[in-house]
Amino acid sequence: MAAVQTRSERALNRVAITAVLVITLIFLAPIYWITSTAFKPRNLATTIPPTVLFQPEISPFVKLFTKRSQLRTAPTPEEYSAAPWWERMVFDGGEKIVRSGRGEVQPSGYPSRFMNSLIVAITSTVLAVGMGTFTAYGFSRFKVKGEADLLFFILSTRMLPPVVVAIPMFLMYRAVGLNDTHWGLIILYTAFNLSFSVWLMKGFIDEIPKEYEEAALVDGYTRMQAFFKIVIPEAATGIAATAVFCFITAWNEYAFALIMTNRRAQTAPPFIPSQVGSGLPDWTVIAAGTFLFLLPVAIFTFLLRNHLLRGMSFGAIRK
């Protein structure tokens, strides 16, 4: 269509832009809420209506990364002035940072849970996307006997709410000693994501003309070399989109992480709410944990944004 727009088109455009703005605001509101709460003093966290303007603090993060105990009495002025700035913040909230025998600050469990989340989510994403890409390539390029049935079977693993199998899985994992291990969660999340990864990747690989690989075969390359040199770069968009999807699923998973892990391999999602229980719920600490928890997904998605934009237009690639 030319650059000339009729009046009704312009009006329609304005309505569309307004609608997009409203929707964006609605989607961003909870993110703003959790982010702002992560920087609020404790007494402002639960005010109704929520405070919008306030002096931001980092005490929630100090609390998030340390172990603390509840103070029975207010700290003495000597204690207060001797304490470093971050301890003072905690005093104000009526808490005191716990120290070990040698006077070291006791760190909270959050960093290791966060690390567990990263290990489990990244490994299972790599596995699911990698295996999914190979499987999809096979289904896309070769005549597989019973292809439709096999693909349906792969998809059928998604047709039951996963929690249904939680108890049998728990018992099986206990029997083979996979409870509370990284590999236990990795296997589980890979299995969840694999079916989706196969289906998504098959769609993307079907879009790549097989003439490219055939040209490479004729040019003196093996099937495997052609796959890595031609198909993988062409499928990068699809791989990125699938990876983001798998990563978010694994990163967010709560129910199985709660059941299958408790300490060593516990991920951040079951850990963050467990902090509610100690003392009065401090929503600022939970918000701080959640805020940090959001960051990897945001960064990952941001890094792959160019691929994603093309990936979302699925099927409209090139041509």
Added chain:
Amino acid sequence: MAHIELKGITKNFGDHTALQNMNLDIADGEFFVLLGQTGAGKTTTLRLIAGLEKPTAGQIFIDGRDVASWGAAERDVALVLQQYSLYPRYTVRENLEFPLKSPIRRVEPAEIKERVDRVARTLRIEHLLDRKTDRLSGGEMQRVSIGRAIVRKPRVFLMDEPLSALDAKLREALRTELKNLQMNLGATFLFVTHDQIEAMSMGDKIGVLNNGNLVQTGTPHEIYNNPVNTFVAGSVGSPPMNLIDGTIAGGEAVSDDGYRLPFANGHAIVTDGRPLTFGIRPEDLQLESGGAGKATVHDVENHGVAKIVTLRTGEKFIRATVPAQAVLRIEEKVRFSWNPEKVVLFDSRTGVSLRHAS
């Protein structure tokens, strides 16, 4: 450079027979054109020779050696396709280097550069070397993909309608270029097309494919003047050969539309009363006042060098080529005759040329 031979090749895809007992012999250094409609089995033939498909039955020989167990990489053939022929994301130079960088070839970097530059010079694409392939025009793309084929010095060039996606002018230019290239390289070419003009103008030999059957092979001259059946007669020439149903009676051809034309039966075949099809090229039909055939001018197409006249004879239409200066009006009554020596006789039922049948 190589000699290619196909012996009794049959290829089925499920229930569908793409090629039926095909025998084909392409001499070393020959420009062989496979001509056929979509679905005739042209591309399948190329893919079989390239090693991208396996034949259901039959053998393929390259330089006398059965290549059944050879993969595509080992056969050392080059393939140029109609589209999707260049690797996306690569520059022109990278595309040209790609076959040379193959692990089975091990070409020295200095030689790669030299060969790429030489090919770029030959095809006049030097100024494009650093460009990404998605920023090329259709003609430039096909030049690059031809370049990617010749940079390797393969044994055989397989070309699958490489010019079909281009516009007419470019197609003509590249046609000449490709033919010159083939002669300079002295290479064996197997060129697939549905365009009979391409086939006639480029081929040393032409093979006509119909529905998976190789109907006729021969030089363009043979194919044009002596088609083996009405299918070949109708698929070569523009406009194609006129096919007139009739019989022979008393030394004359009697068309089903009623007109009679002189015809000496020089074939010594009993033809009296037998239903026949007379094949005559438009240029062998003349409009002349004393002609034996009567017709009405239905349509006139001016082609510059000549005019093509569509004549209505009763229910049927035939076409004749007349000089460009001829003045003809639509619906004008004209008389015509033919050059009896140029008439090709076909059996009406089977469509097979009587010259070939005997």
